[in-house]
Each structure stands twice: as C-alpha cells, then as structure tokens.
Amino acid sequence: MPEFRETTLPNGLRIAAEIDNRGYSAAFGYFVRSGARDEVDHESGLSHFLEHMMFKGTANRSAADVNRELDELGGQGNAYTSEEQTVYYATVLPKFQDRIVDLLSDMMRPSLAEVEFETERDVILEEIAKYEDQPPFGAFERALEVYFGPRGLGRRVLGTSESIETMKCEAMRAYFQRRYRPENMVLAASGNVDFDGLVEQAEKLSADWASTPMPSTPDPDDDKTVPAGISIDRHLEIPDAHQAYLIRMTDGPSAACDDRFATRALAAVVGDEGGSRLFWDLIDTGKAEVATVWPQEFMDTGAWFTYLVCDPADVKSNTKLIEDVIDRVVKDGVQKEELDQAINKATAGCIMQSERPSNRLFGLGSRWLTHREYFSTDDMLDRLKSLDVAAVSAAAKKYCSGESIEILAAKS
Incomplete structure (x- = not known):
C-alpha cells in the first residue's frame, strides 16, 4: 500500500510524498503559491512569464543544458501556471531521482537574464495572440473578469498584450523574490521514491533559499479603474x-x-x-x-x-x-x-x-x-x-x- 510522508525543512520548504515502491517510475514537482491572483496590474501575466523564464538557465546550467538533461533522463517534464499556483514537474525512472531533483531544484533559482527576458517577451505575446484567435476567443477569461472582477481570481493568467509589452525584468526579479521563497513552496513526489534521500538532498540544495532579501510589497491597484487591455463587456x-x-x-x-x-x-x-x-x-x-x-x-x-x-x-x-x-x-x-x-x-x-x-x-x-x-x-x-x-x-x-x-x- 502507498505510504504518505511529509516534513518541513528548517528554511520552511515543505516536502510531501506518496511512496509506492511497487511502481516503475517516480514523479517529482515543485509547487509554488504564485499565480495570477497574486499579481498587481503592472505584473499581470508575470507568473506565467516567469514560468517560461525558469527554463532559461541558472548559474549552473544554460537553457540548452536544462532541456538536454531532461532529455537525457528520459523524463516527461513540463510546467504550468494557474490563477493560484505554478508547478514544475518531471517523471523519471527511480534510479534518476537524485539527478532530476538536482535539476528541478537548480531551476528554482534561475538567472532571469535581461536578454532572455526580452526574447521570451515575444514568445508570450505570440502565445496571447494565438490564444485569442482560438475559440471561444477569450470568453472564459471574460467570464472570470466579469464574475470576480478584473483582478484577483479574475486576472488573466497570460496577462494582456499591454501588460506584457510594458513589463520590466526588474519587476519579474522582485516578484520572484517575493513568491519563490521556500515557505511558499512544496516539493512533492509520488511513486517509487526514496523519501529520506529526497529530504537530505533537498535540504542541501535549498540551504540558502531563505537568505534571499524580501523586496517591498508593490502598491495596491486602484480598484476604481479597469486594467489596460481589459474589457468587461459581456x-x-x-x-x-x-x-x-x-x-x-x-x-x-x-x-x-x-x-x-x-x-x-x-x-x-x-x-x-x-x-x-x-x-x-x-x-x-x-x-x-x-x-x-x-x-x-x-x-x-x-x-x-x-x-x-x-x-x-x-x-x-x-x-x-x-x-x-x-x-x-x-x-x-x-x-x-x-x-x-x-x-x-x-x-x-x-x-x-x-x-x-x-x-x-x-x-x-x-x-x-x-x-x-x-x-x-x-x-x-x-x-x-x-x-x-x-x-x-x-x-x-x-x-x-x-x-x-x-x-x-x-x-x-
């Protein structure tokens, strides 16, 4: 029968695993409390934009290294962003546990280089345009905006063309420092997992994560206005x-x-x-x-x-x-x-x-x-x-x- 185990590291990172040693694979993922509802107007779409940037290299790996290593491990890895969280995950053979945890953990401390930011901006804008051309043509986003208001849960996960075009790399770095803190994250695992080894490795890899300085909280939005690029026409x-x-x-x-x-x-x-x-x-x-x-x-x-x-x-x-x-x-x-x-x-x-x-x-x-x-x-x-x-x-x-x-x- 599967066994559930969990612990919290001294830096606040939570680790939770459902262990079943009968399995032929193991899945790992970092879950971050960072989504569209956590953004302010000038950050609209930033959680999703940041998800893209997490694959663009670290101090230890280039963007090519990240993708090459995922391929080498034979892992099925990806990421997604929602209104309430961003998730980075991969499934591998159990013998590659140490390597995939090392890779995912390294990705949690990205370079966020200006040149990569500018390149990826165009990718995000193209994604927004492509999405708006597909049925139902943004109707679900409009429904959330009308029902919840254009902020909080009603904020678009992709952002708008206006918000992405004016976004600054400095804003992304500040947002990362606020949201990607160990106490705001969970490292989860399931399948044929070595839990004790996972905890020991994660503690070493995340030892300095809590030392990141906390930036100031951005000014609240003016709720009497509608964010740029948003319409609440039904x-x-x-x-x-x-x-x-x-x-x-x-x-x-x-x-x-x-x-x-x-x-x-x-x-x-x-x-x-x-x-x-x-x-x-x-x-x-x-x-x-x-x-x-x-x-x-x-x-x-x-x-x-x-x-x-x-x-x-x-x-x-x-x-x-x-x-x-x-x-x-x-x-x-x-x-x-x-x-x-x-x-x-x-x-x-x-x-x-x-x-x-x-x-x-x-x-x-x-x-x-x-x-x-x-x-x-x-x-x-x-x-x-x-x-x-x-x-x-x-x-x-x-x-x-x-x-x-x-x-x-x-x-x-």
Missing part, C-alpha cells in the same frame, strides 16, 4: 466566428468545501460529455456541438460553469433547453440510477489515474500546498461511494439556482 464580437460560444457562471464550492464532491457528481449527471442529461437533449440530437456544466474550485471560493457551443441561430432555443434541464434537477433532484452511473465512472477514473505516479503528483502537491491536506486514493473512493441522492440534489438547489453572469462570443 458580448465579444467575433467577425469570423461560425458558431456562438455561450458561458454562464454562478457560485460554486471552494476546494475546502465538502460540497465539492456532490457538485462534481452533479456535473457528471447534468453535463458529462457522454450519457448526461444535456448530452441526450442537445448533443445526441444534433442541436449543439457542446453543452456541458462543471464546477471550478479555488482555495477560498468556487464557480459553476455552463458552456454552450452551437449555431448562432440556435442559441436562444438551446439556452432554453439547458435552463429546462437545470430547473428540473433543482426541482426534482437526481435519480439514483444516474447517480450510480456517475459514481461508477468517477470511481473507475480515480482508480485508473492512481496507477500512474505522474497523475497522483498533481493532486498531492496542490492539496498540500493550498490546504496542507492529504487524500489517498482510498480516501477519494470513500468520498465518492458515500454520495447519495439527497446530497447531490441538495447541491443542485444550492448551486444551480443563484444569480449568474453570461458571456457570449459570436458574430454580431
């Missing part, structure tokens, strides 16, 4: 769009709320991509290309999304169909048969995902970073199996009948 006019993209948002459970398990099951019953109520009413009938719902959980709040993609002429009628489905589930709740189906599907998915250390790593590291809490696979299965019709029906009444905001991206 209609996005897309001249070349052939379909319409409708997003609705209302309240949802946070990542700390017990309702989250019932709400996930509710989303499967109502809007799963196969076999759900919306699937049979809109997808199977050919009325829409996409008709789905899901909860999105953040540390201290959450949201419930409804998403529709269809011919512009059918938006009104399809929206009415979705509302009818939601109204029925709020009024009558869910049926035991459809809940059992959702639980069986979620249970199978949980078990299959748990077979790979790389899959287990993300839930382990994120949960320990944000809530200092560990959920084993058995814990998750117990939560799923304990769900009943009453709990899921109550979640429908609580989260599907509140005030919502609506964003439409379509040709006018």
Whole structure:
C-alpha cells in the first residue's frame, strides 16, 4: 500500500510524498503559491512569464543544458501556471531521482537574464495572440473578469498584450523574490521514491533559499479603474466566428468545501460529455456541438460553469433547453440510477489515474500546498461511494439556482 510522508525543512520548504515502491517510475514537482491572483496590474501575466523564464538557465546550467538533461533522463517534464499556483514537474525512472531533483531544484533559482527576458517577451505575446484567435476567443477569461472582477481570481493568467509589452525584468526579479521563497513552496513526489534521500538532498540544495532579501510589497491597484487591455463587456464580437460560444457562471464550492464532491457528481449527471442529461437533449440530437456544466474550485471560493457551443441561430432555443434541464434537477433532484452511473465512472477514473505516479503528483502537491491536506486514493473512493441522492440534489438547489453572469462570443 502507498505510504504518505511529509516534513518541513528548517528554511520552511515543505516536502510531501506518496511512496509506492511497487511502481516503475517516480514523479517529482515543485509547487509554488504564485499565480495570477497574486499579481498587481503592472505584473499581470508575470507568473506565467516567469514560468517560461525558469527554463532559461541558472548559474549552473544554460537553457540548452536544462532541456538536454531532461532529455537525457528520459523524463516527461513540463510546467504550468494557474490563477493560484505554478508547478514544475518531471517523471523519471527511480534510479534518476537524485539527478532530476538536482535539476528541478537548480531551476528554482534561475538567472532571469535581461536578454532572455526580452526574447521570451515575444514568445508570450505570440502565445496571447494565438490564444485569442482560438475559440471561444477569450470568453472564459471574460467570464472570470466579469464574475470576480478584473483582478484577483479574475486576472488573466497570460496577462494582456499591454501588460506584457510594458513589463520590466526588474519587476519579474522582485516578484520572484517575493513568491519563490521556500515557505511558499512544496516539493512533492509520488511513486517509487526514496523519501529520506529526497529530504537530505533537498535540504542541501535549498540551504540558502531563505537568505534571499524580501523586496517591498508593490502598491495596491486602484480598484476604481479597469486594467489596460481589459474589457468587461459581456458580448465579444467575433467577425469570423461560425458558431456562438455561450458561458454562464454562478457560485460554486471552494476546494475546502465538502460540497465539492456532490457538485462534481452533479456535473457528471447534468453535463458529462457522454450519457448526461444535456448530452441526450442537445448533443445526441444534433442541436449543439457542446453543452456541458462543471464546477471550478479555488482555495477560498468556487464557480459553476455552463458552456454552450452551437449555431448562432440556435442559441436562444438551446439556452432554453439547458435552463429546462437545470430547473428540473433543482426541482426534482437526481435519480439514483444516474447517480450510480456517475459514481461508477468517477470511481473507475480515480482508480485508473492512481496507477500512474505522474497523475497522483498533481493532486498531492496542490492539496498540500493550498490546504496542507492529504487524500489517498482510498480516501477519494470513500468520498465518492458515500454520495447519495439527497446530497447531490441538495447541491443542485444550492448551486444551480443563484444569480449568474453570461458571456457570449459570436458574430454580431
């Protein structure tokens, strides 16, 4: 059976591992409490920009060295940034544990060279332009901006062209010194892991991380203004769009709320991509290309999304169909048969995902970073199996009948 172990180093770095020596691989990752919600206006997009820069060399390795060594280890490594965290991870054979931890730890102290910063600025701008050209054309970002406001959880992870074009390397260095402190990070591992060796190595490699001087906190933003490059118009006019993209948002459970398990099951019953109520009413009938719902959980709040993609002429009628489905589930709740189906599907998915250390790593590291809490696979299965019709029906009444905001991206 997997064993969970954790410790906190003298410098504040937390280490958490789910150890299963039966595995053929081991996954490692640094989880940093650094995301879009932690930025101010002149830093908008900086967490994601910094993620790119962490691969651009250190005092010990060039950018080419970093990528070459990842290839040499045969590791599957990458990184991602969200509203609340940035994660750097890799999966390797257990015999390469020391080398991958050395590499990832070295990357956590990047050079942040001005020349690399200027080069990567163009890469980020191209990424923003490419993203804005793809459906649903920034509609999800607009929904978050309207629902949460254009700052905090509503701030764009990529930033805007305006914020990236005016960003300074000095601002990035100051942000790095504020957010990439050992007490604000978790080193997580899963699979065939030598935990004692991991702790010993990490303590040596991070020994001087706490000595980095803390820069001053930037001035707060003026909440009476809208950041440059941001619009809170609820209609996005897309001249070349052939379909319409409708997003609705209302309240949802946070990542700390017990309702989250019932709400996930509710989303499967109502809007799963196969076999759900919306699937049979809109997808199977050919009325829409996409008709789905899901909860999105953040540390201290959450949201419930409804998403529709269809011919512009059918938006009104399809929206009415979705509302009818939601109204029925709020009024009558869910049926035991459809809940059992959702639980069986979620249970199978949980078990299959748990077979790979790389899959287990993300839930382990994120949960320990944000809530200092560990959920084993058995814990998750117990939560799923304990769900009943009453709990899921109550979640429908609580989260599907509140005030919502609506964003439409379509040709006018």
